Structures are given as structure tokens and as C-alpha cells.
Amino acid sequence: VTRDEASAFTGFAANPLDRRAGLRVNAEAIRSLAAGPVRVVVMCGERMVAAPGPPVEAAFDVATAARFGAGPDIFLGVGEDGTAWFGGQSQRAEDALKAEGLMVRDLRPLMVERAVDDATLAILGQARGLLVWHRTHPRCARCGEGTVIADGGWRRSCPACGASHFPRTDPVVIMLAHRGDACLLARKPVFAPGMYSCLAGFVEPGETIEDAVRRETLEEAAIRVGRVAYHAAQPWPMPFSQLMIGCFAEALNDDITLEDAELEAGRWFSRAECRAMLEGTHPEGLFCPPPAAIAHTLLRAWIEGAG
């Protein structure tokens, strides 16, 4: 399988697991996998549980996971070495886990610090996407009763009304709008000071990817977009499971008007300036998201002539 595609170099993309989706409905087969060599990714609320390193240990055998209050609830897939990977939600309090010497941390700093290798990071992202969905959807959206995990964690079933609910992944467009030698970057108030990134937004019912790119760019910056070119995709598990769809967008006008609520600053940046931002040498100290972010992938490809 060729891996020279742009998506393969985005964060959370290097997932090595064989998901064996056909096994999910087979509870006996999953129990049998859980009895062999296993790694369990454990979450406490919306944070990852890990043993401090180096190297940081972000998944555990079944007995250790049980000691941390988590079972092999969600079947993630099987690794190349035959290890079955699961996810589990700890039933213990964060402080109790910390008292045992464990780290209980958000996934984002683990990503930024490169605390685990790329393959493990991707598995943590997959686990987070599923576990957070289970955590935030304990009840039936149709009838209101409590639902239960089914199909190895790939479904929730309602014993009261019979409805099935499936893990949710929201498609999001993220685009680098460009015009001549310049591209449009902006910042939200929540960004670290000095950081600029691409515009982005959810794809809505009734839209193509390209129409969503045009709508969001117009809404957020009053920039009209013509041609849209898909470049790469990225699974992004924070705050919940999203599919980031990265595109280049040909801008048709220069005059940026920012939407008040979403963005606090935005302007055109030259290729040279973007290169300095990626390399950390921008004279004003401006910078871009880290390599794991698809905004970084888009920006680097554009500097090198894509789009």
C-alpha cells in the first residue's frame, strides 16, 4: 500500500490497526481476542491515563487496566504483532489515579510534546473519539432511556425502544485560501498568542465539500472563493471525533472583513513570511500550528508550490 499521500503525514493518521469490522457483531470472538495479548487505552473522563516515562506508557494489559478501573470495553482493532487493542473508561476518580503515580492528561499536550510515537498517538485518537462519544451519549436520543454498548463499542443499543445509535464523526473543511503569492491566515481568541492558522468550519447538511469551503470563507472573512482543490484529510479527536478535510481555495478578492465573533485577527501572508512562521524565525514571533495539525500540512505544501 502506497503511503506517499498527503493525508498519511497528518497527525493521528498513522493508525496501524486492522479494525476487523466483521468481528464486531461477534461478542464471542471479541471476548476471545480480549483473552489474548491486549493493550487497553484508558480514559478518565475526557483525559488520557498514562504511566509516566520515558517512554510514556499509554496503554495497559487487562489486569493493569482493571486495577485502574477500566475494562476492555471498546474493540479498536488488531496490531501487526497480533495484539488486540481496546479502549476503556475508568470508573475511578482522577485524583485516585494520580495518587498511584499515573498521569491523567489531555490528549493535546501528549500530541504536542510527542510523548508517544505516531502510531500510538493515532490509536489514542481513535480511542478518544469513541470513548468520548459513549460518555456523552449515554441515553437514547429517540426515547430518553439509558442505552448500552453493543458491537464491541461501535453501536449503542436502546433496550427500551430498540433504536441503534452509531459513533459520530463530523466532517469539517479546513482551507488555505490563496491569491497570488499570499495566503489567508487568521486567529481565534483561544489560540496561543502569535499563532495563526487556516479557516475551518463544519460541513452542513445539503452541502458539498467545495460549497462548505466557499461558505465558511465568505462568512468568516468576506473572501469569495472560486476553485477548491482537495489536498489531504485528517482524523481529529478533539473535542470529539471530526474528519478534517483539507483544501486549497482560490480567493477572488483581497479585502478581508472578519466576522466579529469567531476571529480576532486575520490577514494575507506571503510565502516567505509563512516559511519563517513554520521555521520559528518570524520577526514578530508569529507562528503556525505544529506538524501534527493539517493546517501545517496545507501551509507547507502551499509554500512548496501546491494549490
Added chain:
Amino acid sequence: VTRDEASAFTGFAANPLDRRAGLRVNAEAIRSLAAGPVRVVVMCGERMVAAPGPPVEAAFDVATAARFGAGPDIFLGVGEDGTAWFGGQSQRAEDALKAEGLMVRDLRPLMVERAVDDATLAILGQARGLLVWHRTHPRCARCGEGTVIADGGWRRSCPACGASHFPRTDPVVIMLAHRGDACLLARKPVFAPGMYSCLAGFVEPGETIEDAVRRETLEEAAIRVGRVAYHAAQPWPMPFSQLMIGCFAEALNDDITLEDAELEAGRWFSRAECRAMLEGTHPEGLFCPPPAAIAHTLLRAWIEGAG
């Protein structure tokens, strides 16, 4: 805005509405729009309500929609002529509406029969995606209590626990796997006799678009895929809101093994044979999905040299 992109020619893509997303949180502005020139798309359960034509009338003024038991509940956007479009769920029974001479029909046959123009079809798809989501998500997945429409229909709010829930759109990959002069088409038991189409499947948490294409093709037909190339996207509102992401997939082996449950037949078709299927001249009477389907878009582009 350029419209020569492949996505623009998929069904449900020709949506002309300006969504004015910034207005959604402004209930007064939406009420004001609802008091001007309005078209309301009315659904009865999961079916569309229309006045028989020709031309078929698939949206109504506020007074007529009210007579059919539906209000302007969901704000869809504003047309080029200044008309505000809304969606509403009828509170009346299907038989009562039919007794007034109305049609109450699934969206699919309206699409296949081209009963309405492409722009109206796209608006009906947008309305269906939102209205079906509201209909199937009346309760809070977090606490189980009843939720209420907010933000002009773009959110549901839980008065009990304060949770917000947003309309869901599921990303789906649909791919034409090709190898030399041949492409892989298959059929599900539910297809009309003689119809063959592309493989497809949901993008899961933790996957890129390209990885989803590879996993689904391997799972469903035991065909390994190398290079994946995005071609076009399509909003697809049935049975619920999906974003179809159409790709070409370079197949790396020839020997198809179908997964038992999903597919009843599948094989390689030559370009000449595919052309005959699209033109309705295949000697065995085999055919492909209609032009509104992105499978048709992919197949026609491949015949003409894409992929």
C-alpha cells in the same frame, strides 16, 4: 464563483441558498424573514409533501403550510430573489394530507423522476437532512429529557441539563476501484435487479478518507488499494444526512472475494461495458445508478479518462 468542479454536477449539490448562518442565533431576525416572502418545505414523517403538477409544487407559503399542519420551523436560507426558505414537520396524518389532494412521497422517486428542478431538489435534500434529524433526536442523549429547537433549527437545546446537540452529517467514502481497463462494481440485495454500483462505507473515528477507502474495499471485496484520488463530493439526505466523498482507488489485486452479508455480486467491468451500462445498451440489461448519484459521476469520469 467557478462551477466547473465535479461536485457541482452531483445530485442535491445545486443548492442556491445563502444560509446566512450568522442570523441563526437571532430569533427576531428569523421571525422577520418568516414574515416576508417565504417558501416552506413540508415533511410528513420522513416523506415530502407536495402539490401534484405539472409542475410539482414542493414548497408553500406560510398560510398554506399552516393549513398542512407545518410551521416555518427550520431556517434553510435565502434565495437569490430574496425569498426565505424554511422547513417544517406536518402535525397531520399522511392520509389527511392525501385527502386534500396532496402527494406524500419519499424524496428518492421525486429525484429519480426529476419531478422538481435541480435547485429545488437540493433544497429539499437540505430540508430533509435537518427535519429527519430533529424527528429522530427529540431527546437529550446526555440526560434523556426532551430537547427543543434552537438557532433556527441548527441546534437542539436541553432545558434540563443545558446540553447542546447539533445536526449530524455522516461522512461516507464511495470509491471506484480500477485496475487497467477494468473497474469494480457490485450490487447489494436491495438494489433494483441488474443495477451495479460503486463500493461505499462510513468513515470511522480515527481514519483518513484514504484509509477508509482502503479498509472498506478490502473488507467488502478483498481488493487491496494503493493510491486514492479524491474526485467529487455529494450531500446525500437519505436515509439521513450524509456527505458522500467520491474517490478513485487504484486496485492492487484482481481476485474479488465478496463479504457475505453486504454484497450479493461483484466483478470487474471494462470501460466499454460501463459505457453501455450508462447508456442503457448493456446486452445483459445491466445498468448503473442515475445521473443524480455520485457513483454515476465517478463512473462517467473514469470512462472519460479520470482516475
